[in-house]
Amino acid sequence: DTAVxxxxxxxxxxxxxxxxxxxxxxxxxxxxxxxxxxxxxxxKIMFSYNNKExxxxxxxxxxxxxxxxxxxxxxxxxxxxELGDSAVYFCASSQGSGRANEQFFGPGTRLTVL
Amino acid sequence: GENVEQxxxxxxxxxxxxxxxxxxxxxxxxxxxPWYKQELGKRPxxxxxxxxxxxxxxxxRIAVTLNKTAKHFSLxxxxxQPEDSAVYFCAASNRNYGQNFVFGPGTRLSVLP
Numbered sequence: 295d296t297a298v299x300x301x302x303x304x305x306x307x308x309x310x311x312x313x314x315x316x317x318x319x320x321x322x323x324x325x326x327x328x329x330x331x332x333x334x335x336x337x338k339i340m341f342s343y344n345n346k347e348x349x350x351x352x353x354x355x356x357x358x359x360x361x362x363x364x365x366x367x368x369x370x371x372x373x374x375x376e377l378g379d380s381a382v383y384f385c386a387s388s389q390g391s392g393r394a395n396e397q398f399f400g401p402g403t404r405l406t407v408l
Numbered sequence: 409g410e411n412v413e414q415x416x417x418x419x420x421x422x423x424x425x426x427x428x429x430x431x432x433x434x435x436x437x438x439x440x441x442p443w444y445k446q447e448l449g450k451r452p453x454x455x456x457x458x459x460x461x462x463x464x465x466x467x468x469r470i471a472v473t474l475n476k477t478a479k480h481f482s483l484x485x486x487x488x489q490p491e492d493s494a495v496y497f498c499a500a501s502n503r504n505y506g507q508n509f510v511f512g513p514g515t516r517l518s519v520l521p
Contacts, residue, residue: 394440394501
């Protein structure tokens with residue numbers, strides 16, 4: 295019954311590794327997002343996809359690559375992980391791209407890079 | 409681009425008192441202003457939102473006011489309860505930014521019993 299789900303919930307890994315986080319929404323929304331929340335709780339958008347197409351790509355390192363196989367899924371792949379990548383990553387979704395609407399957030403993935 | 413500031417960063421109130429959190433935004437094209445509540449270890453969840461064609465909106469103990477001329481909006485919580493303790497985020501959105509949200513830095517509200 296979960297609206298927006300993410301896996302895994304926790305991810306602990308070594309520097310230099312490559313990892314992926316998966317996100318799925320069953321709300322029928324056509325726009326999905328990735329946010330990074332750092333240790334100071336600041337929420338910053340990383341990527342936004344509408345109907346599987348990238349519509350915003352903030353200044354994040356190109357080690358981060360989003361992939362949207364279909365409208366219901368938006369995955370985040372991270373190459374060559376660095377200590378500064380440690381954060382909570384939230385996926386979100388909303389309906390419509392022409393008008394801002396409520397964004398529904400997933401439970402978050404806590405990434406710890408050692 | 410849009411820049412959203414939020415004050416105060418922390419706020420402690422006695423149970424039953426009111427709490428007010430203020431946000432300012434920089435882009436006059438912003439037209440949608442949601443407020444999210446994030447409890448410890450949980451996801452952010454929408455508690456109230458307002459669009460630029462409205463000056464005030466209320467939902468039970470929660471209200472939001474918007475002043476487009478001054479480019480600021482505020483969250484008002486009355487009769488606070490301990491379960492209101494959380495981090496609150498304001499955000500602004502406009503079409504120039506793909507209708508994406510720019511969040512404020514958050515306010516940690518503690519309601520003391």
